[in-house]
């Protein structure tokens with residue numbers, strides 16, 4: 208029997224009043240498929256919230272979690288530890304870009320972002336440059352919902368009511384449909400927007416700026432791959448002015464962009480990476496900040512107190528999350544999922560062709576993609592994405608509506624027939640909703 212939909216549950220990031228009139232309820236999930244309360248099969252074209260990279264219902268993870276709960280269900284991680292934490296940290300940094308060899312654990316993408324911002328501040332404190340308190344982020348960037356993250360947020364609704372706590376400037380986003388519409392992979396135009404960073408650093412004085420934080424591929428802001436050369440330029444400017452660069456890879460990490468991290472994929476190495484979601488295949492909350500040796504060593508050596516960073520969470524390095532993460536890494540490695548999206552002639556190319564086949568539909572004004580991410584931009588008044596999301600849900604596909612676009616990021620286990628089905632249904636719904 209289904210539970211009544213009540214106001215006891217205040218749903219996050221949801222139009223509660225609308226939703227509760229017409230709820231979309233999911234009962235179970237396996238592989239690429241979701242089953243609704245009323246027994247319909249829906250294909251998961253979003254991997255949950257860009258996070259179930261190895262597909263749903265992975266028994267290996269469930270077994271590891273169960274076993275860990277029965278062995279060590281919890282341990283304090285302040286001044287105590289467990290072997291699994293050290294083993295897992297070693298295992299994780301095998302996948303990070305060269306030099307990012309240290310990991311600080313948290314529980315969500317939002318916590319990872321706020322942790323990274325605090326580490327940046329602590330790094331400058333340790334270097335005797337504690338006046339560096341400013342940050343630079345980007346319009347359309349999403350960096351979670353905690354106070355650091357909303358200050359960085361480039362999404363108006365998330366930022367405006369709450370976001371004025373830190374000193375932060377926002378670089379222009381790089382979405383330029385006029386010049387780059389229907390780019391396949393990286394768009395050609397727009398690297399010059401990185402120059403704005405140099406202007407801001409000159410304007411404020413780089414000696415007041417702690418770090419720049421950006422998503423290498425914007426996710427929730429509409430799937431915006433970086434223009435060719437843009438990230439390298441950002442890196443070069445950060446180097447020139449000695450400002451830290453943080454990549455928020457909460458979405459782009461763990462194979463989404465065709466490599467373990469977008470930083471690896473694009474050959475641009477930041478000083479820190481935030482990671483969450485796919486790190487445990489979303490089975491158990493866990494997030495991480497990967498930090499380079501310079502930051503780690505400076506914080507260790509320059510700390511004024513025995514505790515080098517007054518920061519951490521009750522559940523940092525939770526043993527159950529570590530076990531889930533280990534089992535997830537086993538799957539990613541065994542099934543080659545971290546690089547599956549970038550195999551020549553492989554599923555990533557198939558995905559790209561399939562998405563771009565929708566370009567002939569009159570109301571489609573842009574298609575953007577990279578790795579196993581994509582967005583279809585529609586002509587509309589800002590609400591089109593939500594409408595199409597609802598229609599696709601009814602026709603058996605879960606997508607994400609973002610403004611006038613729909614975003615998709617299927618599990619990395621997706622096969623060609625799944626993609627055919629998704630694209631066929633999207634085409635049908637777009638034709639019907641003309």
Ligand code: PMP
Pocket residue numbers: 256314315316317318320349350351352422426427455456457458483484
């Ligand atoms: N950063 C990015 C780039 C994200 O996409 C998200 C979540 N969508 C977050 C941070 C926040 O993660 P969480 O929801 O786990 O707090």
